[in-house]
Amino acid sequence: MNLQLIKNYCERRPGGLRQLAEEAGMSEANLHRCIRNNKIQASDLEKLSHLLKVSITEFFDETQSGSAIASGSKSAASYYGNAQVTTDNRYLESLLEEKDKRIELLETILKNNNLL
Numbered sequence: 001m002n003l004q005l006i007k008n009y010c011e012r013r014p015g016g017l018r019q020l021a022e023e024a025g026m027s028e029a030n031l032h033r034c035i036r037n038n039k040i041q042a043s044d045l046e047k048l049s050h051l052l053k054v055s056i057t058e059f060f061d062e063t064q065s066g067s068a069i070a071s072g073s074k075s076a077a078s079y080y081g082n083a084q085v086t087t088d089n090r091y092l093e094s095l096l097e098e099k100d101k102r103i104e105l106l107e108t109i110l111k112n113n114n115l116l
Contacts, residue, residue, distance in 0.1 A: 001060055003035045003045075009052045023051050042094050056095075 010016045021031040024047045034040040040048075049056040 001038055003038050003040060003059060005059055006035055006048060009054065020048065020051060024048055042091065043098055
């Protein structure tokens with residue numbers, strides 16, 4: 001993962017890191033810490049990529065974000081090792097779970113307001 005790219009994207013963005021952090025619901029210090037440690041929650045990275053208008057895969061090394069690994073193909077498992085594929089699949093599964101939870105929440109809100 002390369003979270004340093006967040007800084008690069010913010011150089012061209014009005015408000016820089018401070019504004020991005022605020023829009024994502026994070027403190028600027030927390031965002032700096034995430035970038036420095038190259039570690040972030042999946043939901044926060046999803047928010048940041050959305051705000052920066054880039055694909056979440058932009059932040060992953062080419063070897064980690066390739067479609068072969070994302071699909072869990074045998075060639076990826078043999079080339080990168082089963083542990084790497086398993087880790088990537090768990091991450092992708094967590095993103096899908098988060099997405100499903102958000103959809104359920106939005107559906108509930110819409111139903112409660114008689115909009116669905």
